[in-house]
Amino acid sequence: MGSPYGFELVENCLICKLRNDSFFCSLPKTALEAFDKMKYTASYPAGAVLFVEGQAPRGIYMLCKGRVKLSTTSAEGKTLILKIAQPGEVLGMHATVSGTPYEITAETGQPCQLNFVKRDDFLNFLQKHGDACLKAAQHLSKDCQSAYQQIRSLGLSHSAPERLARLLLEWTSASPEQVEPRVKLALTHEEIAQIIGTSRETVTRVLADFRKRQIAVLKGSTLTVRNKAVLEKLVGA
């Protein structure tokens, strides 16, 4: 007996093993119990749209498992990916807290488990539980920071190679002191282009160049950085 998307649904937050310290739901017992009572657990297939920019905020989605693509789209249909949310993050919190429409679109990139909490419930919850509210503020701070990062990348770098180099370094920064860091990621060139704000063709060309110069190789979904030093030289003068 399995759930539809190849993993068991964890229904009870109190005994959940997915959680670690950086998760939003890493909360003291009483707060966690309250959270558990409010939430609606569900799993989604890849490609499901949780909310769309412009919608009035219904509430938050706590991401337990899987990756979710957060993006924004221009009137002409050009898309910019803001980030790939990891488990532990809360989606739609800005809109829910501030009461303004979702300003980004959230779409699952793979099968996911999510906990939904209605806006009113969530606001009440934050008001009652100071720990949770502080945690929420911390998560919002992190979101701001990553947004500022991206603004820097988009606004201060002159060239596409520079932005791509920065992105590759960011991805490999998780696996720290390895000689040739490898990272698994399932993104098309198109999607990479949408992250660094360039065109698909440019990504292809720059990656080809990196491969030729033995700097980094993206083969299938595996990224291998061969020469970190050169990447670092590319990003900062």
Added chain:
Amino acid sequence: MGSPYGFELVENCLICKLRNDSFFCSLPKTALEAFDKMKYTASYPAGAVLFVEGQAPRGIYMLCKGRVKLSTTSAEGKTLILKIAQPGEVLGMHATVSGTPYEITAETGQPCQLNFVKRDDFLNFLQKHGDACLKAAQHLSKDCQSAYQQIRSLGLSHSAPERLARLLLEWTSASPEQVEPRVKLALTHEEIAQIIGTSRETVTRVLADFRKRQIAVLKGSTLTVRNKAVLEKLVGA
């Protein structure tokens, strides 16, 4: 008897008249009293640097009066302005809440009054006062939103005129239903360029073009929008 920068310092938050509802310090009485006890009031001349990106977070600055320029600078010295903070905003909250270094630089653009609160005091304060914590979350949400706005502007628009048009509309959106909205702002072309991520010369040229086509005129520090419709056509296709 005046203060050094041409305005009276308001020392007591409880009787402060600068505040309105959107201010962070628009708090219930007990929280406000606690805030008043923690804070250090000071006034600064134009051009004072409150904190620099990379510094460990000392605490927050509540902006009571004046404008503060928030920016980030690349290794090569290129600067990008993230926003011009208005009275009521809290500066340095992300870094203070998350405990990571300030990721932006804050510099007063004119004489300002600010209330400084030490990091530990501020965190304690948030923990004790749920209202304040919620308010903090709301302000962080707004910061996120404006950051996302800027990401959209930088990443999704193809041309400098488009970005400038968006900026002008944003500035005049405050004064709503006027035929020819006028806004006072003291920014050089250089600074405008740093907001929309382009070069000073391009701003000069585009503004000259706007003037010639009777779309908008920037004379001295007064911006007058002559033809809002054209601007709107420029931003969204």
Added chain:
DNA sequence: GAGGCCCGGTGACCCACATCACAAGCACCC
């Protein structure tokens, strides 16, 4: 096996804008 569909790879073209360089306007202050 044939036909779609999406992804990756590559060449050709061209234009928006960064960059450089210099001049003119304006303020402020010895």
Added chain:
DNA sequence: GGGTGCTTGTGATGTGGGTCACCGGGCCTC
């Protein structure tokens, strides 16, 4: 007055990369 320092205005030049166009390869479905 005539420095010294900013800001604005404008021409000349070069180029990064967006866009279009096309092709091959992998994968799925019928």
